[in-house]
Amino acid sequence: MRGRLTIALDAMGGDTAPQMVIRGANIARQRYPQVDFLMFGREGEITAVMAKMKRLRDVTTVVHTEDVVRSDDKPASALRTGRNSSMRLAINAVQDGRAMGVVSAGNTGALMAMSKFVMKTLPGIDRPAIATFFPTLRGESVMLDLGANVHCDAGNLVDFAVLGNAFARTVLNIPEPTYGLLNVGSEEIKGHEALHEASAILKNAALPGHFVGFIEGDDIGRGTVDVIVTDGFTGNIALKTAEGTAKLINELVRRTFRSSIVAGFGYLLARPALRKLRKRVDPRRYNGAVFLGLNGIAVKSHGGTDAYGFANAIGVAVDLVKQDFIDQSQVVLHSLAQEDRKTEATAF
């Protein structure tokens, strides 16, 4: 798509909002000169932070509201009582066409509940999923669901495969993505029933790309597949375990270089290369989880990120808008639905 595009921002979401959100928007403004911002939150606080950011002010419209969703609000109560919250108004802006996507670093559950309520899901999709991409040995992979749905049946897993597939094709630019279901591999354990049902369905589905069947936990870092499909409980634990292990190894490497003077010299020499590596695996670089399956673009930033991380979350939303992600997903879903009808017609 060409021309200007507008992103709605929940200025009040995140541990250090609104500073972090506004500074993040200011970084994103330089990267994406075609973007305008529609910023929702407490005007006084926002304009105070923006006082010295003239160029950001030029592309930003601030919409005042006092109400804020708190990080410990339950999704249902946020949905009921947060109708005038900065988060809700930002979502509404996407629904009524004033913005093409929304980014918030606030309460994940509330953002999901409100987005689903306001934007609805894509035709044929029962429950949206949270997805993110991360570095692997082969490049980058996407995993979903990361926590929106603790209990998933086979139908949900198949939906996630379809959505992850569309994401890999449009955002990661992989025309024929490989995808697999995360399972346990030992002989004695068969995995859950839902996984076996989903596997049987996906083997016969006419999805673009290649279904490799079951994959295991160590296939995530290896980059065995482009799309890792799993339920929200398992996905959340796998992602956080990977983050924790990466931190562990980084810290052990750091301690190793400090363990002797000679190793310290070695570190000095290797520092530029190690900095490049740190940049590649920087979690802020992969900040911005996408709510897939909604009939609109909603991106969740980590609440504890900084301006650089928040700018990356804005970047994810901009990418999705530019790639016409919603339309592209609908094309895949529509062709699958046609396929289903054909199969049913043949069956009778």
Added chain:
Amino acid sequence: MRGRLTIALDAMGGDTAPQMVIRGANIARQRYPQVDFLMFGREGEITAVMAKMKRLRDVTTVVHTEDVVRSDDKPASALRTGRNSSMRLAINAVQDGRAMGVVSAGNTGALMAMSKFVMKTLPGIDRPAIATFFPTLRGESVMLDLGANVHCDAGNLVDFAVLGNAFARTVLNIPEPTYGLLNVGSEEIKGHEALHEASAILKNAALPGHFVGFIEGDDIGRGTVDVIVTDGFTGNIALKTAEGTAKLINELVRRTFRSSIVAGFGYLLARPALRKLRKRVDPRRYNGAVFLGLNGIAVKSHGGTDAYGFANAIGVAVDLVKQDFIDQSQVVLHSLAQEDRKTEATAF
């Protein structure tokens, strides 16, 4: 315990058995001079490998059997048709008192099914779990279950907490272990029912140590708790995800050092320190998963390990024997059962 002790070995289990098993036993023989081996398998193949290992022959009794459990045998069929297999005879040796523990690198499911059938479980324990320990930022932690039980109820999780606790106290020498239930942390997702029930029970249980409640995936590498309790599906995926991530980071660091000549010089200087680190996180060092909850000591070695890794699995079995692990577990289980009776008596 003092004096000599005997470990039964399934000589035919593992990708490169019997060579790997026998060479592993030869390494373990040097580390543990008080250990005798009772080795089950094809005598011709075994004696051929042992031809030049006089000292190993001096402490080893070979018991011939033709039968072998294959890596793709289903547990139930191995149990039915494998009565004369090297694996089964090695387990029998523990049950009838000729050995004090068994080590196999063979089919995990078959080893679990046979061990449970032959040795039975400890009083009060319904299902055994697979446990292993691994490095963290704070030292070492133990996690269970790693794959024996895909579906777990609250009672199983409580049993795992008790067993992991006994393991941390006797094998890791932590008098008051901390332990937690692996769960997802976001507000919108509450985790499975079984986790909430288990948490309520553990809060009131009179276990030694300190129950911290729920922990998340990133707490594993951080070493937040000494004992991580989870179901076999989640535990298997978390462990393998951590292994895969460690491999990914190691490989990226390796590539980084090769990316420029200066970084290469840095690597040369840091090499001794990096070698020490590699040794610390070497998966072979943590080889040897314990079947906790059995009324006997059974240790599963990774099938793809080498002699060094197998020697470490033997070391885990030797440790468990020396620490009187089975008796110690029974003491904890017995005192908990007393506690239960007292609670019941008070309740009426």
